[in-house]
Amino acid sequence: GAVLAAGGCEVDAVTLAAIVSGSVGEVAVFRRPxxxxxxxxxxxxxxxxxxxxxxxxxxxxxxxxxxxxxxxxxxxxxxxxxxxxxxxxxxxxxxxxxxxxxxxxxxxxxxxxxxxxxxxxxxxxxxxxxxxxxxxxxxxxxxxxxxxxxxxxxxxxxxxxxxxxxxxxxxxxxxTGRGAGRPVMLRGVAQSDLPENGERPMFHPARWSAAAHGEILVRPHAWRGSGDPFVLAGANALIHRVAHAAATPRGEAVDFVPIGMPQ
CATH class of the missing domain: 3.40.980.10 (MoaB/Mog-like domain)
Structure with missing residues (x-):
């Protein structure tokens, strides 16, 4: 028979509906940690x-x-x-x-x-x-x-x-059985300038969205350093910057980890 839910998948609403529709009364799941x-x-x-x-x-x-x-x-x-x-x-x-x-x-x-x-x-x-x-x-x-x-x-x-x-x-x-894996990394277009980076890799809070023509736009948040407690407010992305990265001007590509849905 067909596989309704493979190991490691999340039993969300649509998966649950498929399981019930397949007349499966019980499935083995991971304990919630x-x-x-x-x-x-x-x-x-x-x-x-x-x-x-x-x-x-x-x-x-x-x-x-x-x-x-x-x-x-x-x-x-x-x-x-x-x-x-x-x-x-x-x-x-x-x-x-x-x-x-x-x-x-x-x-x-x-x-x-x-x-x-x-x-x-x-x-x-x-x-x-x-x-x-x-x-x-x-x-x-x-x-x-x-x-x-x-x-x-x-x-x-x-x-x-x-x-x-x-x-x-x-x-x-x-x-939870979903596999640890590495964070998903996407690429988008910077909507403002980013200064050069220092000796450590950096994750810079930002906001990503999708333009009408399908292009991914990434707007870095103004950040005064880790002492700024408000920089994550409204952020749904973390721009990844390698050590000693040169300044990135607006319009250039940046890699980022999505931490929320595009808005």
Whole structure:
């Protein structure tokens, strides 16, 4: 007989209709992976809490919860861990029971950045300890003793989101049976100038759309660096720029990773 749904395909609405129309009453599917999210840092406050001097809102926890769900995971936010080794260790130990543990912040080499060492003490083996990438240099990827994945993400909101979209989403997709794979790369026409790039490959937030004649248009967002928390608002693409890339004038081709539908 004909194959109604091949291994690795998503059982969406039309696939489900085909399965039912084929009088198939039961199919084997992958279990939806469980993801735990831990935010770190004494400076973080809840999204609806008033800010005191030196505080910022914990936007990463909310963003990651949504991004993990979009990738196919069931998310369990564990909360925020203070910059204190004992409290941090207890929360991370809980998170290691998940299929994917995402830890945000504490990945650099600051005085209060205990996360990598604490996870190592809990048996995590790091496969990646740094990325030659902008943004996202302090990103880490590892495996837990329980067999799960551990993703250490930068505390900067832009870096956190971009690194999850490039690496974390692929991990979750692999656990759902769809295959990890590399991000899809498309080519379009730059709608504004891009300056020359530095020594690290870069992913620049942008917005892509399709013109009436079928041409793909890519408009880079104005970006003041990873400290700009608003550059991803409205972005549905990440322009890939190789290390030491020359300036790209408007009208030239650029490669980009789509992170949303064209608009």
């Amino acid at each position: 469980v993801a735990a999210v831990v935010s770190t840092g004494d400076e973080l406050a809840d999204a609806d809490a008033p800010l005191h001097p030196g505080q910022i809102h914990d936007s990463n926890r909310l963003a990651l919860t949504r991004l993990l769900a979009d990738a196919g995971a069931r998310c369990e936010p564990l909360g925020r861990a203070k910059d204190e080794p004992g409290a941090l260790r207890a929360m991370l130990e809980r998170g290691l029971s998940a299929d994917v543990l995402c830890v945000v912040g504490g990945m650099s080499k600051g005085t209060h950045d205990y996360v990598p060492q604490t996870l190592e003490e809990l048996g995590v083996e790091w496969l990646v300890t740094s990325l030659k990438l902008k943004p996202g240099k302090p990103t880490r990827i590892g495996r837990s003793p329980q067999g799960g994945w551990v993703l250490g993400l930068p505390g900067n909101p832009v870096s956190c989101a971009i690194c999850f979209l490039l690496f974390g989403a692929a991990i979750v997709r692999g656990l």
